[in-house]
Amino acid sequence: MDGVFAIAMTILVLELRAPETLGPGGLGQVLFDLRSRFATFVISFIVLGVYWFAHHQVFHFVLRVNRTLVWLNILFLMGIALVPFAASVMGAHSEDPIALSLYGAVLGLLAALGYLIWWYMTGDRGLIEPGLDPALVHKVRLWLAIGPVITPVAIAVSFISTTLALLIYLALPVVFIFFNPVSRYLERLRETEP
């Protein structure tokens, strides 16, 4: 299913297009006018990259899957497939609070499903490795709660300032990357190895 991530990331670029006939400003003007689409491309690529990496890391702990986990995963991938749509709307209407809210809603859906998947997976269902550190399980839960808490804030902010909301969407993956408890856990594990 990694395919859905890779395809969603690559088709984001289909939003960046120059028309065949140029206006008086020439190609330079056309490319300059693509700047908000380009910003959306970069943010969305990084967001999808973050989720793709987190997805990979989280499923690393999985011993076996059951039907519920498969379906939570398919819903999560549906959210991933919606990112190019929300990005397309936000790239074309970057000053419209409704466009930024739609983007925030898709990010919020992904964040909520990510939280739900981790919560379900680490419950007492025999789906993960028995020896997994409960402190890590708890830390990851807090980490995955960042998204569902921040995205409603960003949606509200978008009605005051679309620029500020955009900055929150950009900050979100950065925070996500730097506070990744799984990476830190794995790095610590490696250091304590003889």
Add this chain to the structure above:
Amino acid sequence: MDGVFAIAMTILVLELRAPETLGPGGLGQVLFDLRSRFATFVISFIVLGVYWFAHHQVFHFVLRVNRTLVWLNILFLMGIALVPFAASVMGAHSEDPIALSLYGAVLGLLAALGYLIWWYMTGDRGLIEPGLDPALVHKVRLWLAIGPVITPVAIAVSFISTTLALLIYLALPVVFIFFNPVSRYLERLRETEP
């Protein structure tokens, strides 16, 4: 070949697009007008997810393939690749019985090929594990007969009520998921393990 599933699932989103110039209702109206395309996206994503998971489960029992099985599989993938086309037509013309019939025809084709593949695979051709429970083989055959039986009904219904036909297309994957005999078989196997 999992790629065809992932690509078909992701390109479904290309049907969801907002125009660059908005009407008097603004972006809110534009997004509201996408509702039948969105419903089609969700149904089609779930249908493809169901077939992808079933395909994965069924090919799990395969010991070796022969030319006929490869070609049945390629025809099945051709049906998978047709889902975005049928979804595109149904999303744009959700009140038109012909659009719903086309969607039903693609689902029916997939269901019939799925049935055929299972029938061929479990025949006495040495393609599957010898110890596979004959009761399971029979149950899966009944389960896979749901699609070829229901889709002609849905096509007929679409000429009376397109909404009812749409509900049948939505119900079909749900029924498929809940009555999945392979999942139940594998779960029972796991429980009886020491």
Add this chain to the structure above:
Amino acid sequence: MDGVFAIAMTILVLELRAPETLGPGGLGQVLFDLRSRFATFVISFIVLGVYWFAHHQVFHFVLRVNRTLVWLNILFLMGIALVPFAASVMGAHSEDPIALSLYGAVLGLLAALGYLIWWYMTGDRGLIEPGLDPALVHKVRLWLAIGPVITPVAIAVSFISTTLALLIYLALPVVFIFFNPVSRYLERLRETEP
């Protein structure tokens, strides 16, 4: 690199589209008017499926690759990526000999590269398993020569009758499948196993 096959096969469907506004004949007429695009979709999907399977079978015998083989393979994949383009032109202009010639040229390029890859691979370069039956090597060479011989004929025929040329393009993968010496070799190997 299987990805290029799967993506090329799936994006073929992007040629099948119904307009949002229908003419007096309704959706039925629109779908009927797609028939030559649909025929092109089916032929191209099967052609790509054939090459994908043959590619898989042929690379099964490979022990190691060198730079030349990698680059022949990338050129072959470039030919695969051109099939949706040639299919798009042929689907829109199915009565135009130039469209059919373009399609034939892409098929011919693929066939020629396929022949070249097999010839290079089975030369005395240590790239394949040493024990491979020389009779099979020779039979596969003859089999792979079908394409480079038939496609120029089909191109010439397209200037007399586009329908006949289309039938040749349809017949080609069928002949390819039925006379596949690799499948027959592997099936015979299996039968002689104790």
Add this chain to the structure above:
Amino acid sequence: MDGVFAIAMTILVLELRAPETLGPGGLGQVLFDLRSRFATFVISFIVLGVYWFAHHQVFHFVLRVNRTLVWLNILFLMGIALVPFAASVMGAHSEDPIALSLYGAVLGLLAALGYLIWWYMTGDRGLIEPGLDPALVHKVRLWLAIGPVITPVAIAVSFISTTLALLIYLALPVVFIFFNPVSRYLERLRETEP
């Protein structure tokens, strides 16, 4: 992540399209008018093929990844996903220095990230096999410096002659292939094996 390469390579073909209604010159004229898009397709496919192969070779030496390497890799893949955009602009405006500069900028970004990844990877961070020949590490560094040095030259040249800049973009992957020190290293290793 090979998926991003395969998808970017295949969606390049979406730029090659014939209109449904033909002008007085017929389909022949239409195809002839696609020649600069076709040249861009071929160059871009080969460039992506080169990077895909180099990426594969370089990651072959990796023992383990850390967060920085993952993110350098995601940025590199973002550059790969931008190639179809730059190709689309250059294919439509092949005489415009700005279009050629954009293409050069994307190639330069990829080249710089490739250099950076190799530099980071081979630093004293325990990410690669300990026994890797330091002479090879150095040679690969020089090889990967070709791109970041040549692309600014090509951008400057594009303001004098777009044809010459295009030839540099075509020469770049050819040079890259022929002077590949990793291939030569692996080929020499194989010869010295008993």
